[in-house]
Each structure stands twice: as C-alpha cells, then as structure tokens.
Amino acid sequence: MSEPTTGRTEPGASAEPDVPEVSGTTGRTEAGASAEPDFLKVSGLHAGYGRARVLQGLDFSVARGEVCAILGPNGAGKTTTLRALSGMAGGRGSVTLDGTELLGRSPEQAARLGVAHVPEGRGTFNDLTVEENLRIGAHLRTARRWRGRAERAAVTADLERIYGHFPRLRQRSRQAAGSLSGGEQQMLAIGRALIRRPALLLLDEPSLGLAPLVTRELFEIVRAVNEEERTTVVVVEQNARLALDIAHRAHVLEAGRLVLSGPAARIREDGHIAEVYLGVPAHARKAG
Amino acid sequence: MSAVTDLLQQVVEGLGSGAVYASLALALVLIHRFTGIVNFAQGELAMLSTYVAWQLVASGMPFWLALPVTLAVSFAGGMLVERIVIRPVQGAPELTVVIVTVGLFIFVNALAGLIWSFTVKDFPRQFPDGGLDLAGVRVDWSTLGILGVVAVVMGLLYLLFQHTSSGLVMRAVACNPSSARLSGIRVGRVLMLGWGLAATVGAVSGVLVAPVLFLEPNMMGGVLIYAFAAATLGGFDSPVGAVVGGLIVGVAETLTGAYVDVIGADLKVGVPLMIILAVLLVRPQGLFGRAAVVRA
Numbered sequence: 094m095s096e097p098t099t100g101r102t103e104p105g106a107s108a109e110p111d112v113p114e115v116s117g118t119t120g121r122t123e124a125g126a127s128a129e130p131d132f133l134k135v136s137g138l139h140a141g142y143g144r145a146r147v148l149q150g151l152d153f154s155v156a157r158g159e160v161c162a163i164l165g166p167n168g169a170g171k172t173t174t175l176r177a178l179s180g181m182a183g184g185r186g187s188v189t190l191d192g193t194e195l196l197g198r199s200p201e202q203a204a205r206l207g208v209a210h211v212p213e214g215r216g217t218f219n220d221l222t223v224e225e226n227l228r229i230g231a232h233l234r235t236a237r238r239w240r241g242r243a244e245r246a247a248v249t250a251d252l253e254r255i256y257g258h259f260p261r262l263r264q265r266s267r268q269a270a271g272s273l274s275g276g277e278q279q280m281l282a283i284g285r286a287l288i289r290r291p292a293l294l295l296l297d298e299p300s301l302g303l304a305p306l307v308t309r310e311l312f313e314i315v316r317a318v319n320e321e322e323r324t325t326v327v328v329v330e331q332n333a334r335l336a337l338d339i340a341h342r343a344h345v346l347e348a349g350r351l352v353l354s355g356p357a358a359r360i361r362e363d364g365h366i367a368e369v370y371l372g373v374p375a376h377a378r379k380a381g
Numbered sequence: 382m383s384a385v386t387d388l389l390q391q392v393v394e395g396l397g398s399g400a401v402y403a404s405l406a407l408a409l410v411l412i413h414r415f416t417g418i419v420n421f422a423q424g425e426l427a428m429l430s431t432y433v434a435w436q437l438v439a440s441g442m443p444f445w446l447a448l449p450v451t452l453a454v455s456f457a458g459g460m461l462v463e464r465i466v467i468r469p470v471q472g473a474p475e476l477t478v479v480i481v482t483v484g485l486f487i488f489v490n491a492l493a494g495l496i497w498s499f500t501v502k503d504f505p506r507q508f509p510d511g512g513l514d515l516a517g518v519r520v521d522w523s524t525l526g527i528l529g530v531v532a533v534v535m536g537l538l539y540l541l542f543q544h545t546s547s548g549l550v551m552r553a554v555a556c557n558p559s560s561a562r563l564s565g566i567r568v569g570r571v572l573m574l575g576w577g578l579a580a581t582v583g584a585v586s587g588v589l590v591a592p593v594l595f596l597e598p599n600m601m602g603g604v605l606i607y608a609f610a611a612a613t614l615g616g617f618d619s620p621v622g623a624v625v626g627g628l629i630v631g632v633a634e635t636l637t638g639a640y641v642d643v644i645g646a647d648l649k650v651g652v653p654l655m656i657i658l659a660v661l662l663v664r665p666q667g668l669f670g671r672a673a674v675v676r677a
Contacts, residue, residue, distance in 0.1 A: 179563060204565030216560030218553050229553045232546070233565045285564065 132157035132325055133178075133190050133293060140170075140177040140184030147173040148184065149349040155293075155342070157191075158323040160316070162340035162357060164333045169346040171329040172213060175295045178327070179203045179210035190293055205233065207292030213301060215282040219271030223262055223281060226270045227252055230285035255284040258314055276307035283311070287318060296328040300335060308332070312339050337361040386517040391635045397524035398607075399631020400531040401590045405601070405608035406615065406623035407534070408583035413617045414555045415575035418467070418478050422485035423583050424601030424608065426462070429489050430455040430584030431591045431600070432497055435504055444505050448588065452581050459580025460573040467576070468569070493598040504591035527589050534585055535624055538578075542620075551575060603650065607634065610653030613660050616670020625668065630656060 133155040141147040147170045155161040163171050176182035178195060180203035188195040195203055200210070218226050231248045256263035259280045265273060270281055279299055286294055296315065300308040316339040319326055330336035337343055340357035345366075353366065360366050405427060412420045433454050437447035462485070470481050512521035542548035554561045554571040562568050586608075587601060594600050611630045615622025630653055638649040660667060 181559075181563075200559075200562040201565050201567050204563055210563045212560070212563065216557060216563060218556045218560065220556045221549070221552060225549055225552075228546070228549060229561070229564050229566070232550060232553075289565075 129157040137186035162336035162343040165346035209286035209291030230288040395632030395635035399628035402607040403627025404586035406611035411579040424605030425489040427583035427587035431587035455584035456577040459577040463576035502596040616667025619669035622669030
C-alpha cells in the first residue's frame with residue numbers, strides 16, 4: 094500500500110491527531126451538528142482480535158443527528174470500528190455515546206444503551222417471519238415487563254412506522270425472513286434496528302451483494318429516516334460515492350488509522366482526494 | 382383374537398411407549414435447537430428428576446403435588462447445569478461439548494447410585510388400572526394417560542413458542558444468537574431457560590416411564606437410545622418431528638418384537654439403531670427437519 098501524500102496519525106498520538114481536515118461545505122451540511130458535536134466521541138481507540146491489532150488509535154466525533162461515513166479499502170478496519178462501538182470487539186481507548194462509556198460492554202448492553210448495529214451479513218432470523226423479525230427489534234420495548242395493551246399498541250404503531258419506510262416488508266410480513274431477497278433482508282435488518290428508535294445506528298456495508306438500484310433505494314431510505322427521525326448514523330461502505338451522497342461528514346480509514354476527515358460534500362467533489370484515497374474515478378470501487 | 386385386532390393391540394402398546402420416547406426426544410430437540418448440542422446426559426437428568434419425585438412421594442407427599450414440585454426442581458436444575466457445566470465450554474469444539482455431556486451422564490448416574498443406591502425401586506402408578514375395550518382392542522388408562530400428558534406438553538410448548546413474546550425471543554436466539562445479542566437479548570439467560578425447559582420436559586418422560594420400567598439409576602439408558610432414534614427420525618431441529626418420530630419408533634419396536642421372530646423381544650433394542658442408521662443414510666435431516674434452505 095502506497096504512502097498517502099498527507100501525514101498519518103502516529104501510534105499513540107495525542108487526542109489532537111494530525112489528520113488533514115478538509116474544509117468548505119456544499120450540498121449536505123452538518124445537520125444539527127452545532128447542538129451536540131460530541132454525541133458519539135471516539136478517542137484513542139485501539140481494537141482488534143487476539144493479537145491482530147486492527148485499529149491503531151482512532152479519534153473522531155459524530156454530532157447528534159448526523160450521518161457519518163467511514164470509507165476505506167478492505168482490511169482498513171472499518172468493520173472493526175463498528176464492532177468496537179457495539180461491543181462485538183474489545184478495545185482500548187474510549188468511546189462515549191451521549192457521555193456514557195461504550196467500551197467494555199457486551200453487545201446486549203450496548204444495544205440497551207441505544208446502539209443498533211446492522212452487521213455485515215444482515216443478521217436475519219431466517220426461521221422467523223418478517224414481522225417476527227421486526228418484533229424482535231421491538232423486544233427491548235416489550236421485554237422489560239408485561240405492560241399490557243398500551244405497550245402492544247405502541248409496538249403495532251412501530252411496525253406501521255417501519256412498514257411506512259419499507260412498504261415491501263409489509264407485503265412480505267408473513268413470509269419466512271430466510272426466503273427474502275438480499276435487498277429485502279437488508280431492509281429488514283435496518284427496519285429491525287430502527288424499530289427500537291436507536292440513539293445510534295451502525296450500518297456495515299449495506300450495499301454488499303446488492304444490485305445498484307436496490308442499493309440506491311436503500312440509501313435514500315436511510316437518508317429519509319435520518320431527516321425524519323434525527324437518527325444518528327455511522328455507515329461503513331466500500332461504495333464511497335453512495336455513502337458520500339447521504340453523509341454529512343466522512344472519514345477515510347487506512348491500515349487502522351484515519352487518514353482524512355471532512356464534510357462529505359467536500360470530499361466527494363475533490364477530485365484529488367477521490368483519486369488518492371477512494372480509488373475513484375466515478376464507478377470504480379477501490380479494491381483491497 | 383383376530384389378526385387385525387392383534388395388530389391394533391400391538392400398535393396401541395407401541396403408541397404408549399412411543400409417547401415416552403417422544404417426550405425425551407422433545408427434550409433432546411429443544412437443547413439441540415437452542416445450542417446445537419446433542420445432550421447425552423438428557424436421560425440421566427430425567428432419571429434424577431424421577432428420583433426427586435420418588436423421594437417426595439416416599440416422604441408422604443401426594444403424587445399430584447409431588448409432580449409440579451419435581452418439574453420446578455428440574456427446571457431449576459436444568460438452568461444450573463447450563464450455567465455450571467455447559468457455559469464454560471460454550472464455543473469449544475463440538476467433540477469437547479459431547480464429551481462434557483457424556484461426563485455429565487456418568488456423573489449424574491453415579492450420583493443417583495450414591496444417594497439412592499442401585500437397587501430397584503417401585504414407583505407409584507399415576508393412572509388407575511384397567512382401561513377401555515374398543516372393539517376387542519384393549520386400551521389401558523395408563524396408555525391413554527401417557528399419550529394425553531405428552532399431548533399437553535406438546536401443546537404448552539407450542540403456545541409458549543408461537544404465542545408469547547418470551548417464546549419469540551427463544552426462537553430468535555435458537556436461530557441467530559449473535560444477531561439476538563445485537564438486538565439487546567440476554568442470550569445467556571435465554572440459553573439457561575432453554576436447558577431448564579428441556580430438563581422439565583425430560584422429567585415428564587422419566588416420571589411417565591418409571592412405573593413401567595421400575596426406578597433405578599440405569600432406567601433411562603434404553604429410553605435414551607429410543608429417543609435418539611425418534612429425534613433422528615423426526616429431525617433434530619423439529620419438536621413436531623420428535624413427537625411423530627417417538628410414536629413411530631414405539632410402534633416399530635413393538636411390531637418387530639411381536640411379528641419378526643428373528644428379532645423377538647431380546648433383539649428389539651436393535652430396532653432404534655437400525656432406524657438411526659437408515660435415516661442417516663436416506664434422509665439425514667429427518668422427516669421434519671430442514672436441510673438448510675436459505676437464499677444467500
């Protein structure tokens with residue numbers, strides 16, 4: 094892998110990393126960023142599996158209501174970043190969501206703190222129907238105690254909300270989730286995450302294995318949800334162009350370090366950045 | 382007695398013993414669905430539960446009160462086994478887990494022998510003697526009772542899994558534990574519940590079969606083999622399959638015992654083994670099991 098022209102964060106760098114900041118805004122700007130710029134705050138995050146240290150000290154923040162894209166080639170540590178946020182991978186450093194530390198929590202604890210991770214592979218419950226899959230998403234609402242009719246009405250309203258975003262899931266509500274197409278399963282996975290009104294939605298490669306049209310539809314829905322429900326989103330993507338279209342800010346990850354951060358619109362339009370970091374032009378995806 | 386009534390008589394007897402195999406097979410299938418583990422100690426846990434029931438009755442408790450107490454104790458015991466014995470080897474290679482359940486088998490067997498000795502004990506009959514006479518076929522109350530109990534257990538499990546939110550959560554965990562975790566489900570607790578549930582269902586089979594076989598630490602050894610045949614035949618993932626498989630195995634056992642002279646009463650233990658072998662060769666997923674049919 095070639096050295097990027099801009100400097101990298103050195104291992105053990107301080108909280109103020111030497112990551113190039115791209116300034117200037119056009120198109121989608123930091124929505125609501127002013128209110129709580131550090132809603133999700135990642136500082137000095139090292140993470141990995143066993144001996145393999147994948148992340149070498151990440152620092153970034155996501156404002157409440159913002160869509161943040163994490164881009165980069167295969168093996169850069171994008172998925173590991175999400176896994177560290179949702180408790181699926183251990184790490185050092187600090188990750189706070191609305192002031193609460195997330196590192197060291199189990200996935201179920203992170204979920205209870207409002208993190209909804211849509212994993213690569215979508216995590217479909219194949220044997221359950223589409224509607225049952227969604228009810229599992231709503232489980233945290235209902236499971237705390239038997240709450241009777243009011244709670245059941247709330248879940249029904251939640252189902253309606255999700256079917257509103259994904260009309261195709263309504264048509265398939267009684268069908269076994271394992272029989273859905275890849276795109277529908279991805280919709281279901283996002284629906285299952287959204288039904289619990291998460292504080293933080295993590296999307297791992299939502300475009301993986303999907304046809305371009307389906308992917309576009311999916312990203313439009315994520316954008317709509319972000320606008321309507323003010324859900325904070327961190328999306329990891331290899332398809333940089335798509336992710337940059339819906340994101341407010343973007344970070345480029347390479348070999349476990351952030352090599353670039355800035356407003357998504359600016360990154361998208363900067364031909365030089367695109368060429369160096371994202372292996373554009375246009376439709377070409379960066380290969381690992 | 383005509384040949385037809387004689388045949389029907391054998392079928393009825395077969396259904397009676399088949400219902401016992403069905404309930405132990407149901408316990409095996411529950412654990413397998415939840416954890417992917419084949420629990421070789423399932424029969425021994427059921428035997429231990431049966432001893433608990435015997436002890437309660439022997440110390441003066443009426444049987445129909447001792448039964449719910451036994452089931453509650455079994456439920457707690459099953460959860461405890463999961464927490465203490467199984468949890469530490471979770472995620473270990475399959476062979477490790479199998480060996481652990483075999484070890485548990487030996488341990489529980491010896492423990493029962495230590496506490497209650499290996500002498501045979503008479504277990505109280507739950508159902509009155511006598512029965513119905515249906516056109517020359519005699520149906521004992523005990524046969525009817527056993528079939529009824531297994532039907533009730535099956536019905537309760539169906540209600541639990543299909544019509545309660547806890548059941549839905551349990552099915553989700555069985556289907557995709559890591560995704561369940563990401564949905565905020567406390568998977569460890571659900572697995573404990575699954576083991577508790579299986580131990581309870583197994584206890585029912587032990588209590589049902591004890592008056593027939595007499596109670597001793599090795600009582601469930603044979604039943605376990607039939608239950609394995611039943612679960613294999615029905616499909617290790619399918620509770621309905623376990624029950625249907627159990628009934629088929631029970632009937633096959635009595636019919637071959639009665640009509641195939643070469644086999645007779647002594648060799649009929651070979652029947653479940655032949656069933657296991659045949660199913661694995663012809664239809665490894667069993668009658669109701671699914672060979673994974675999932676779109677990529």
